[in-house]
Amino acid sequence: MQSIIKPPAGFSFGLKEVWQYRELFYFFTWRDIKVKYKQAYLGVFWALLQPLGMMVIFTFLFSKTWKIDTGIIQYPIFVLAGLICWNLFSSSVSHAAESMIQHAGIINKIYFPRIIIPGSSVLVALFDFMMGFIVFIIFCLIYKQPVHWPSVWCFPAGIIIVLIAAFGAGTFLSALNVKYRDFRYTIGFFLQVMFFASQVIYPLQSIQQSWLKYILAINPVNAAIELFRSAFAGGYADTTTVYIGIASAFLLLLIGIYYFRKTEAYFADIV
Amino acid sequence: MKPAIEIRNLGKQYKLATAKSYMALRDVITGGIKNIFSGIEKKKERFWALKDIDLDIMPGERVGIxxxxxxxxxxxxKIISRITPPTAGSAIIRGRVGSLLxxxxxxxxxLTGRENIYLNGSILGLRRTEISKKLDEIIDFSGVEKFIDTPLKHYSSGMQLxxxxxVAAHLEPEILLIDEVLSVGDMEFQKKCIGKMEEVSKSHGRTILFVTHNLDSLRKFCSTTILLNEGKMVEKGDTEKIISLYVSKHLQTNAEMVWENGLSSANKEIMLHKAWITDDNGSTRSRFDTTEKVAICMEYExxxxxxxxxxxxxxxxQEQQNIFNSHDVMTGNGDNRKKKGRYMATVWVPANLLPEGIFSVSLALFLPNPLDVLIHEHNKLSFEMYTDFSKQTARGNYAEAFPGVVRPLLNWEITKK
Incomplete structure (x- = not known):
């Protein structure tokens, strides 16, 4: 084994190295899941409480009090599909953003590709999402929501879009957080704004102004939710929304990894 | 045979951190606004923590720093273990690097003890299969087999260490970095670990880099030593040779000060000839372990x-804090008048009072009441204190940074109520 230590120069994604350290990637993810679900029932309970609680509230508000037209999708399914996508994004981003600071002790003492840290935060959020997704399926059965079977691929596609976007935003924010410690206070606000810019409680198509629709489509979570719901709406999705969302998810990924890789070498000096 | 570590022109530059190294966004924003108005951009001070290091370390070599x-x-x-990147130059490392850091x-x-072994092992670069292979041995060596499936939070800190x-002792890295100054924990067990690594290093020809302040353990452990000074490599060579070079030239301690023609006070009544630092046996030296008494002597006429x-x-x-002052209140508080002649005054700094570090001494001859300073020579002598872990010190077995301006060894009484 030979390694060459040099001042950082140029840019690479460092995928080869991440692959070398894949076991560490696994162990970080495994540790966080294990710790979280140590009290198994409570762990699952906490993972599900938030989306289900929100579903009940939103269903009460927007299908009983102020009616929102959701077409053939029943409102609880409509909103739960949005909520689990949104939660995957927001918990990935918020955990990833904090992750580098939390691991300061390790970063100061040992070398490994730092990107594993926000990466494993995203995987932990994916695990929580899976729990939510199972419950989502159960609710679909309870509500007898018809599924357009040829469009089932929309679910994994939506998940992948969210993961790409969340990983990009998460790595970017985590690196920014190392450098500017007070940046974390803005993340909660930023996520809240993004929540309302996501079609969780309303359908994007209900917006009259098309320019506003295009702007909101930049939010990649909207593309994922669009895909999720299309599996119930006979496979019909607004393709513009989806394409814009995919493009911006990849853009986020590039920006995030680029900024992270550019700054990571000096994390140990400042964290 | 190629060197295990091949360092060329290596340098590391740091920004001079005044208070904290990371920033607050609001500082950048407000700083930026201030700069716009003042039109001056703050110049960041930089310094080289390491510069132009060239070094080859052969496999199996045990090198002190x-x-x-x-x-x-x-x-x-830190650069060799890749925690922080160099600013200039390069280093080629052949083999897996491990450290007691x-x-x-x-x-x-x-997580349980067993789970933590896997986690820690993989952080340290072991493959899962390697950990499984060594698991029994690791548990055995740790002596906590009874609690191995209990969450770590129920362990005492000693057991955790x-x-x-x-785990660290079973890493078997090809290149082992030991920083005695920064490593943690129970010295006894640490010795056991170093012993184990030493055994491995001898039989398998492991390369070791050892940073220490303790010159005795350096002598014991390393045949070759590197002397660094202000980020530059002064010399690499035989340990004994380097130690004497270090002690004589670089420690910047000064155990003796002689005024060839005497230094006389303004009123010409006293003339200082010599000042020096000795140990218990009266021999002049500048390094003491913290359990030793230090004598400061003055000879005057x-x-x-x-x-x-x-x-x-x-x-x-070292921070130029005035730790203590002392004047002679025991022998008459200045009221004893002296006859003509040469005198020697000795004052003893008690054992177990000063922490590690370099101390400088100012000397004074004066009239206490009303105060009239006859001679006051600043920072004429200096000496170094270090911890000898084989002795009973106020540190106990605690090897990490131990703050405090003084470090007395105090009596503790524990009574049951």
């Missing part, structure tokens, strides 16, 4: 009969 605080010893280890890194209190060291005065010292640490 010495130098004063801030000489760049720890920075060098990282003992217990990533331990999680909610034993487990941590046990009284030029006229019935001269009244007293002696004093001021002791400062």
């Amino acid at each position: 010495i130098g004063r605080n801030g000489a760049g010893k720890s920075t060098l280890l 990282e003992v217990g890194t990533g331990f999680h209190p909610e 034993r487990l941590a060291f046990s 009284v030029m006229a009969d019935d001269t009244a005065f007293t002696h004093g010292i001021n002791v400062f640490n």
Whole structure:
């Protein structure tokens, strides 16, 4: 084994190295899941409480009090599909953003590709999402929501879009957080704004102004939710929304990894 | 045979961190606004923590690194272990690097001992299969087998450390970095670990880099030593040779000061000839372990009969804090008048009072009441204190940074109520 230590120069994604350290990637993810679900029932309970609680509230508000037209999708399914996508994004981003600071002790003492840290935060959020997704399926059965079977691929596609976007935003924010410690206070606000810019409680198509629709489509979570719901709406999705969302998810990924890789070498000096 | 470590022109530059190294966004924003108005951009001060290091270390070589605080010893280890990148130059490392820096890194209190072995092992670069192979041995060595499936939070801190060291000791890296200054925990167990690594290093020809302030363990452990000073490599060579070079040239301690023609006071009544630092046996030296008494001596000449005065010292640490002052209140508080002749005054700094570090001494001869300073020589002598872990010190077995301006060894009484 030979390694060459040099001042950082140029840019690479460092995928080869991440692959070398894949076991560490696994162990970080495994540790966080294990710790979280140590009290198994409570762990699952906490993972599900938030989306289900929100579903009940939103269903009460927007299908009983102020009616929102959701077409053939029943409102609880409509909103739960949005909520689990949104939660995957927001918990990935918020955990990833904090992750580098939390691991300061390790970063100061040992070398490994730092990107594993926000990466494993995203995987932990994916695990929580899976729990939510199972419950989502159960609710679909309870509500007898018809599924357009040829469009089932929309679910994994939506998940992948969210993961790409969340990983990009998460790595970017985590690196920014190392450098500017007070940046974390803005993340909660930023996520809240993004929540309302996501079609969780309303359908994007209900917006009259098309320019506003295009702007909101930049939010990649909207593309994922669009895909999720299309599996119930006979496979019909607004393709513009989806394409814009995919493009911006990849853009986020590039920006995030680029900024992270550019700054990571000096994390140990400042964290 | 190619060197295990091949360093060329290596340098590391740091921005001079005044208070904190990371920033607050609001500082950048407000700073930016200020700069716009003042039109001046703050110039960041930079300094080289390491510069132009060229070094080849052959496989199986055991190399010590010495130098004063801030000489760049720890920075060098950090670059070799890839925690921080160099600013210039390059280093080629052939083999897996392990260090005692990282003992217990990533331990999680909610996980069991066994789970933590896997986690810690993989953080340290072991493959899962390797850990499984060594698991029994690691558990055995740690001596906590009874609790191995209990969450770590129920362990005592001693047990946690034993487990941590046990994983570290079984790493079997080809290149081992030991920073005695920064490593943690129970010295006894640490010795056991170093012993184990030493055994491995001898039989398998492991390469070891050892940073220490303790010159004795350097002698025992390393045949070759590197001396760093202000980020530069002064010399690499035989340990004994380097140690004597270090002690004589670079420690910047000064155990003796002689005024060839005497230094006389303004009133010409007293003339200071010599000041020096000795140990218990009266031999002049500048390095003491913290359990030793240090004597500060002055030799002076009284030029006229019935001269009244007293002696004093001021002791400062490296941060130029005045740790204590002392003047002679025992032998008459300046009222004893002295006849003409040569005198020697000795003051003893008690054992177990000063922490590690370099101390400088100012000397004074003065009239206490009303105060009239006859001679006051600043920072003329200096000496170094270090911890000898084989002795009973106020540190106990605690090897990490131990703050405090003084470090007395105090009596503790524990009574049951």
